[in-house]
Amino acid sequence: MSRTGSRTTGRPTLAEVARLSGVSPITASRALRGVATVAPELAEKVLAAAATLGYIANPAARALASARSHSVVVLIPSLSNQLFIDTLEAIHAVMRPRGLEVLIGNYHYDVDEEENLIRNYLAYQPCGVLLTGFDRTEGSRHLLAASRVPCVHMMELGEQADAVSVGFSQQQAGYAAARHLIERGRRRLAFIAAQLDPRVMQRAAGFRQALLEAGLQAPELELLAAQPSSIGLGGELFSRLLAQAPEVDGVFFCNDDLAQGAVLQALRQGIAVPQRVAMVGFNDLPGSAHMVPPLTSIRTPRAAVGRAAAQALLAMLDGKRVSATRQDLGFELMVREST
Structure with missing residues (x-):
């Protein structure tokens, strides 16, 4: 032929x-x-x-012909966190039947890197953008506003009337973790965190609020590490905490991998959980329900967030009015044997 x-x-x-x-x-x-x-x-x-x-x-030719490509940009801070993998899978499941390509940008929790990704991806004239949270540079905000590309924010709830967001209250999640430990009779409560992105610090704020209301605030019982969250780091920070404050009887970890590391470290050191110290994680990642003891954790709606955010963006692309610009999908406290 x-x-x-x-x-x-x-x-x-x-x-x-x-x-x-x-x-x-x-x-x-x-x-x-x-x-x-x-x-x-x-x-x-x-x-x-x-x-x-x-x-x-040829996506470039297609974009020139229509003034918009058939691509949706998704910007996330990490590809190593199961939280975002589940969210991406849900986004793909919604976008694929509409014939939309999903372009993934990983900015490694660096807002300057995110700004570079936004600048580069906007050159491809995407039809929409899904963003993680609201913390970004002024340059990024200007680029997005000037592009007039529809945007949906994920994982956090915005206060701006013109911003479409899908997520849950990170602060309320931290508050719920502290209240659970208090209701279990714990009085020397610690907070262990890593990465320290804005969502982690919102959880910290909620945790502190609950302790303040109960008259149990103890700033000296916070261990905040800037490095990436991991099981190994969780074990290290837990050992450091007990060396500094052996009277601690309850700990909230900003992520499940830290909590999983602490459970393993407690097992190695012969520290009884929850009898000696109770533990609460966050995100309810795979494996947490199978720890020894099973880990109490706050389950986040990561797949539901991706699905609802993608659906909201499609509605905007179709010229429809988004019924709720602030979709609160909530969270669930999964109580297990670690508390």
Whole structure:
């Protein structure tokens, strides 16, 4: 079979794919993007034609033709945290049936790196952006505002009337953890945290508020480490805490991996949990329910956040009014044997 391809590149074109499969270029484009409204038999013909010709879509050309690409940018601070993996999976599940590509930017909790990603991705003219939280540079805010690209914020709840956000109250989650330990009769309560991003510090604020109300505030019982959260670090910080304050009888960890490390360290040191010290984690990550003892943790709606944020963005792209600009999906305290 002969083919002409693009005059400038010699590569197969969408028009050739459409002609070979017997459909219109618009139908061919939709089929290649996986749009669910294309009949399965037509989609199969288009995919077979594309495979025969060796056709690869040109997203830059598509963006120029429509003034917008068929891409959605998702900016997250970490790809090593299960929290964001679950969120990304949910976003993909919503976007894929609409034929939208998901471009992932990992800024490693660095707001300057996030600004560079925003600048680079906006050059591709995405049709929408999903952001994590509200902490970013003034430059990032200006870029997003000037682009007029629809944005949805995840994991936190915004106070601005014009900002669409999907998440839960990080501060209330910290408050709930402290109240649970207090109700269990614990009186020397510590907070152990790492990474120290804005959401961690919001949990810290809620924890402190509950202790203040109960007359149990103890700033000296806070261990805040700037390095990334991990199981190993959790064990180290727990040992350091008990060396400094052996009277501690309850600990709230800003993330489950820290708490899991502390449970393992307590087992190594022969420290009884919860008899000697009770422990509460955050996020209810895989494995927490299988620790010895099973870890009490605050379960966060990470997949639900991704799903609802993606659906809100699709509504905005369709020109619909978002019914709730501030969707609070809540959290759940999973009480287990560590408390």
